[in-house]
Amino acid sequence: PALLAGLGLLLGLIPGLIDRSLLSAAASASLGETVTQPLALWHGINTALLISLGAVLVGLVLFRYWQGFRHATRWTDTLARFGPEQAYHRLMDGLVALSNGQTRLLQSGYLRYYLISTLLTLVALVIAALWLNPDALKLRPDFTDIQLHEAVIAAVLVIATLAAVTLQSRLGAVASLGAVGFSIALLYVLFSAPDLSITQVLVETLTVIMLVLVLFRLPGFLRLTRTRTRLADALVGITVGSMITVLLLSVLGSRYHGSIAHYFISESVPAGYGRNIVNVILVDFRALDTLGELFVLALAATGVYAMLKLRSKGDTTEPEETHD
Structure with a gap:
C-alpha cells in the first residue's frame, strides 16, 4: 500500500x-x-x-x-423486497447453501466416499471420451492361446479375491490377499517379467507378515454397514473393474507400431555394451524403472530388518521387578 x-x-x-x-x-x-x-x-x-x-x-x-x-421516497421500501438488492442477498444465500451441500457431499471425512467419488468420476470421464470417439474402443479379444496352467492361476486369483472380500476372519482375509499377490507374481513369471515377480513376492511376503502380526489377535470383522450399502460398494467396484478390463482388452487389441524386441536385440551390444539382453534392458534401457524397483526392495528389506530387530529386543528384554 x-x-x-x-x-x-x-x-x-x-x-x-x-x-x-x-x-x-x-x-x-x-x-x-x-x-x-x-x-x-x-x-x-x-x-x-x-x-x-x-x-x-x-x-x-x-x-x-x-x-x-x-x-x-419511503414507498420505495416495498419495491426493495423485489429489487436487485434482494436478488443479490438471495444469490449469496443460495451460494452459501450450495457450498454447504457440496461440502457435506465431497468433504464428508470418510475415505469410502472419497474413493467412490473419485472412481465414479473416472468412469464418467472415460464413458464421455468413448461416447465422443467410439472408434477408439477396439475390442478384439483372443483367448485361443490360453494354457491350462494360466487358466488355473487366473481362477485362483478370482477365488482369492472373492474370499478376501467375503470372509469374516481377519486372518483369512489377509491370507486371501496374500494368495492374490502371489498369483500375480506367478503371472509375471509366465509372461517373462522376473524382475517384477521378485519385487511382488518380496513386498507381498512382507505385507502379509506385517498384517498377520497386527491383525492376528484382533476379533473378526463386524458388519457396521447395511446390506444396501455393501451392495452399492460392490456395484461400484464391479463397474470400475469392468471398465478397466474393457480398456485393457482394447489396448491389447490395438497395435499402432511394431514390436520393440528387435531394437533391444540389435542395440544391446553397441548401445548397452552387454550381451545379456535382459540385464541390458533392466540396467540401461529401463534404468529409472529398475531404480524404482530397487527402492521398493530396499524399503521391504528395511521393514524386515526393523521387524527382526524389534522382535529380538522383545525376546531379550527382562521384565522389571516389582516391590511392595
Missing part, C-alpha cells in the same frame, strides 16, 4: 513520467489508432469538469436534505 500510494503521489505531481509510454499505448489500443493525449493537472473548463461539478453538487444537496428525501 505504501508503494502504491507513493507512486500515485509521484505520478500525480509529475505525470510526464508515463505520458508518452503507458497512457498513449493504452489509449491507442482502446481506440485502434494512434492517440497522443498529454497529461496535466488542469485542462481548462470542459465537459468532464462540468459533469464532475454537477455530481458533487447533487451529492451535497442529497446530504443536506437526506431525511426529507427518504421520507418522500
